[in-house]
Amino acid sequence: MPYVLLACAIGTDVAATCALKYSVGLTRLWPSVITVAGYVLSFYLFALALKSMSVGTAYAxxxxxxxxxxxxxxxxxxxxxxxxxxxxxxxxVIGGVVLLNLGGVAH
Incomplete structure (x- = not known):
């Protein structure tokens, strides 16, 4: 479940960042609303994922x-x-994320 929450956090973060591009410096209403809402939701989902994941791996x-x-x-x-x-x-970047995950397998 934490990886599903993390995937959703990533998805909302990506959507918010795309909307940020179209907000033209937060001067257009709806892209700005999507940006703020997306980042808030992304951080909330990320916080939920962190309940059962290590912060270093999750953030990477x-x-x-x-x-x-x-x-x-x-x-x-x-x-x-x-x-x-x-x-x-x-x-x-992708290689670093893979390496961090492989290094996090040992307990």
């Missing part, structure tokens, strides 16, 4: 997957360029 997954997803959305839907450096950076 939350920030890493969110960062990689937003970078991909930027390239695919918002006209941002994909450079070799950006691709390597995304791969390193």
């Amino acid at each position: 997954i939350w920030s890493g997957v969110g960062t990689a997803t937003i970078a991909a959305i930027g390239v695919l839907f918002m006209g941002e360029s994909m450079t070799a450096a950006k691709a390597v950076g995304i791969a390193l």
Whole structure:
């Protein structure tokens, strides 16, 4: 269950960040409302996930997957360029999250 909550926290964080782009500096009402509501919901879901997950692992997954997803959305839907450096950076973020999870298996 904590991973489902974490996945939902990541999803709402990504949605809020996309809305932030369209809020034009929080000057457009509905994208701004979606941004604030999305971040509040994201933090709430993240807090629930932390009840039964280690904070280091959960935060690494939350920030890493969110960062990689937003970078991909930027390239695919918002006209941002994909450079070799950006691709390597995304791969390193994903690799770091995987490594943290593998390192957290031992009790």
